Amino acid sequence: MTDDTRTMRPTGPSRRDLGRWTLAAGGFALAASSPLRFARAADPVKVGVLLPRSGHLALIGQACQRGADISVPILADLGYAVELMNADTESSPDVGRTQAEKLIREGAHVLMGCFDSATTAAVAQVAEQRGVPFVVNIAADPKITEQGYRYVFRNFPTSAMLGMGGLSLLNDLFQATGATPKTAVLMHVNDSFGQSMLGGINALAPKIGLPFEIVETIAYDPKARDLSVEVAKAKAAGADLHLVVTRLNDAILMVREMVKQRYEPMGIISPGSPGMYEKQFFKTLGKNADYCITNVAWFDPKQELNGVLQSAFEAAHPEETYELNVGFTFEAVLVAADAAKRAGSTDPQALTEALRATNLSNRVMLGGPISFDEKGQNLNIKSAAIQNRDGRPEVVLPAPNATMEPVFPMPGWGSRG
Amino acid sequence: MLSIYLNILVAGCLTGAVYGLMALGLSVIFGVLRVVNFAHGEMMVIGMFGAFLLHGAFGLDPMLSLPIVAGALFVAGYGLQRGLINRYVAMPDHIQFLLLLALGLVLTSSNLMLFGPDARGVPLDYAFDSFEVGPVLLDKVRVYAASGAVLLALALWAFFRFTHLGKAIRACADNQVGAQVIGLDVLKLYAVTFGIGAACVGAAGSLMVLLVDVHPYLAADYTLLAFIIVILGGLGSFWGALLGGVLVGLSEALSGFLIAPSLKSMFSFGLLILVLLLRPQGLMGARQ
Numbered sequence: 001m002t003d004d005t006r007t008m009r010p011t012g013p014s015r016r017d018l019g020r021w022t023l024a025a026g027g028f029a030l031a032a033s034s035p036l037r038f039a040r041a042a043d044p045v046k047v048g049v050l051l052p053r054s055g056h057l058a059l060i061g062q063a064c065q066r067g068a069d070i071s072v073p074i075l076a077d078l079g080y081a082v083e084l085m086n087a088d089t090e091s092s093p094d095v096g097r098t099q100a101e102k103l104i105r106e107g108a109h110v111l112m113g114c115f116d117s118a119t120t121a122a123v124a125q126v127a128e129q130r131g132v133p134f135v136v137n138i139a140a141d142p143k144i145t146e147q148g149y150r151y152v153f154r155n156f157p158t159s160a161m162l163g164m165g166g167l168s169l170l171n172d173l174f175q176a177t178g179a180t181p182k183t184a185v186l187m188h189v190n191d192s193f194g195q196s197m198l199g200g201i202n203a204l205a206p207k208i209g210l211p212f213e214i215v216e217t218i219a220y221d222p223k224a225r226d227l228s229v230e231v232a233k234a235k236a237a238g239a240d241l242h243l244v245v246t247r248l249n250d251a252i253l254m255v256r257e258m259v260k261q262r263y264e265p266m267g268i269i270s271p272g273s274p275g276m277y278e279k280q281f282f283k284t285l286g287k288n289a290d291y292c293i294t295n296v297a298w299f300d301p302k303q304e305l306n307g308v309l310q311s312a313f314e315a316a317h318p319e320e321t322y323e324l325n326v327g328f329t330f331e332a333v334l335v336a337a338d339a340a341k342r343a344g345s346t347d348p349q350a351l352t353e354a355l356r357a358t359n360l361s362n363r364v365m366l367g368g369p370i371s372f373d374e375k376g377q378n379l380n381i382k383s384a385a386i387q388n389r390d391g392r393p394e395v396v397l398p399a400p401n402a403t404m405e406p407v408f409p410m411p412g413w414g415s416r417g
Numbered sequence: 418m419l420s421i422y423l424n425i426l427v428a429g430c431l432t433g434a435v436y437g438l439m440a441l442g443l444s445v446i447f448g449v450l451r452v453v454n455f456a457h458g459e460m461m462v463i464g465m466f467g468a469f470l471l472h473g474a475f476g477l478d479p480m481l482s483l484p485i486v487a488g489a490l491f492v493a494g495y496g497l498q499r500g501l502i503n504r505y506v507a508m509p510d511h512i513q514f515l516l517l518l519a520l521g522l523v524l525t526s527s528n529l530m531l532f533g534p535d536a537r538g539v540p541l542d543y544a545f546d547s548f549e550v551g552p553v554l555l556d557k558v559r560v561y562a563a564s565g566a567v568l569l570a571l572a573l574w575a576f577f578r579f580t581h582l583g584k585a586i587r588a589c590a591d592n593q594v595g596a597q598v599i600g601l602d603v604l605k606l607y608a609v610t611f612g613i614g615a616a617c618v619g620a621a622g623s624l625m626v627l628l629v630d631v632h633p634y635l636a637a638d639y640t641l642l643a644f645i646i647v648i649l650g651g652l653g654s655f656w657g658a659l660l661g662g663v664l665v666g667l668s669e670a671l672s673g674f675l676i677a678p679s680l681k682s683m684f685s686f687g688l689l690i691l692v693l694l695l696r697p698q699g700l701m702g703a704r705q
Binding site: 058059190218219220221223224225226227228229230232233235236249252253256259260261262280284286288413 | 418421424425428432534535536538540544545546547554556628629630635638669670673674677678679681682
């Protein structure tokens with residue numbers, strides 16, 4: 001009877017099966033309706049990109065954005081799945097904070113940005129409060145990684161690292177070329193950046209033991225239309241070396257005046273400021289742009305990934321400069337993608353743990369493998385001396401990474417063919 | 418050391434001559450219409466962009482494109498006065514100020530939309546050349562620009578002095594009612610005057626682009642500079658504007674060299690305050 005009963009049992013689902021299925025369906029519906037915070041590993045990691053694409057930092061913000069945009073297809077080829085969620089900080093810390101909140105609300109797994117230190121500090125607070133990891137692409141203020149934040153990771157040198165790297169390369173340059181200047185004139189843009197660089201140079205110079213004395217310091221208006229007087233003053237100082245802290249337009253004005261006034265120091269060297277490696281500088285000054293030297297955190301020409309990024313960037317943006325803003329922003333996305341891949345999850349805690357364990361040797365910028373100390377700072381970033389040669393910036397120091405030998409003293413303006 | 422001072426003095430004078438031509442336009446407009454052109458710097462920047470565009474499109478040297486730019490600005494200035502500003506000539510000063518300030522904002526925003534915020538220069542073969550006269554190095558571009566400015570100022574002076582139209586404009590400036598009584602079309606002469614002022618500043622823009630890279634935000638600086646120069650020289654005074662330009666050029670050069678380059682503008686303003694205290698009508702202005 002029992003057997004009969006068994007054979008007569010209907011073949012459809014039992015009440016128990018129905019209960020199980022209902023629970024499973026309910027669970028699935030619940031998961032689908034809630035924010036997808038625990039995605040599968042194959043899902044792309046959503047990177048909230050915070051950059052100043054408008055406002056007074058717009059030009060650099062857009063340069064960084066190009067670095068972020070171009071990272072997606074390159075990283076896909078390397079097996080990383082990344083989705084960017086772009087937000088404009090409008091060059092304002094307040095807007096940056098609001099945008100960070102919005103990106104987290106909309107499902108960003110990790111934040112990335114913000115180019116300027118003030119906005120980066122504001123976003124770091126949001127990341128910390130909301131427990132979402134934040135990878136800093138560019139921002140040099142040391143305080144950002146000195147606050148004891150648990151979710152902030154910076155793959156960019158602090159201003160102290162930049163200053164030290166930029167100045168110590170001067171001695172390497174003099175040693176490599178066998179030419180040592182005895183005096184220097186320092187010409188700098190008179191804004192907060194120029195003043196902080198000036199402070200850094202004055203503080204670090206005695207520690208590093210620079211062989212020259214700065215005989216004249218000339219500050220000029222950041223909105224200067226003409227630098228003829230400033231250059232005449234520098235020429236009158238009769239110093240061997242012309243040290244500069246510039247931005248782009250003033251760097252062009254300065255070199256143009258130096259040529260007109262036939263002011264020919266041993267070299268024009270920036271210990272870590274923008275301007276002289278940018279495309280517009282080469283385009284405007286032609287052969288007179290050559291032999292200027294900038295000591296700055298730069299690409300490693302010996303890294304294979306740098307070649308891949310450079311080719312892709314130059315194909316996509318032939319009119320734009322391939323420079324450090326592009327490189328560090330690319331690396332920030334790479335760091336986030338690598339952490340997500342290793343974590344196998346987009347859970348913020350798992351991502352944060354993975355970021356802390358980062359050890360990426362396949363990178364584009366100069367230095368050792370990307371890794372973070374207990375404060376979230378990458379200490380493996382090196383500065384390079386890049387010299388303008390034949391219309392493009394070339395790494396001339398450190399020697400193992402160099403593509404050309406440094407030329408110092410530079411040839412005179414009239415002897416450049 | 419003497420050669421350095423000579424170089425700086427000469428460079429200051431040469432830049433000042435171009436400043437003078439720019440301010441001349443403002444002075445001419447005020448002298449006749451009694452309208453203060455708050456969009457003066459914006460018109461200068463349009464002249465600079467005009468020369469920049471003509472160089473980009475046809476490879477024209479700004480010295481050669483100067484007549485085209487000046488002509489275009491004459492037409493624009495004539496139309497502006499005829500179509501808009503003539504309606505405001507009899508209105509209180511503050512309404513005129515607001516109108517021209519608004520016009521200046523519209524022009525700067527339009528330039529930003531068209532050209533973006535980047536500085537743009539005109540690359541020339543002789544941009545880096547200098548003449549060597551004894552111990553003095555004369556920047557070739559600055560010499561050309563200053564010579565152009567002085568020649569144009571002389572031509573303008575001859576126009577006002579010797580031509581029938583120039584005399585009619587001066588008659589309007591001296592006595593508007595009298596000019597109307599003898600049958601002059603005052604509103605048309607006003608439009609011609611504004612056109613001449615605009616052409617002057619357009620020509621100055623063509624010359625200035627040889628010295629300075631152009632971007633839309635330059636406009637406010639140039640409006641302010643033009644005001645300082647004409648107040649120094651005497652509002653409405655022809656030669657006063659040129660003298661004021663040279664004085665500002667010299668004070669910028671000397672203060673930048675002897676004291677601190679960051680304080681260059683401070684000395685222009687200091688000079689202005691001094692003149693306002695000691696000779697309020699300006700160095701060459703007529704006492705009211």
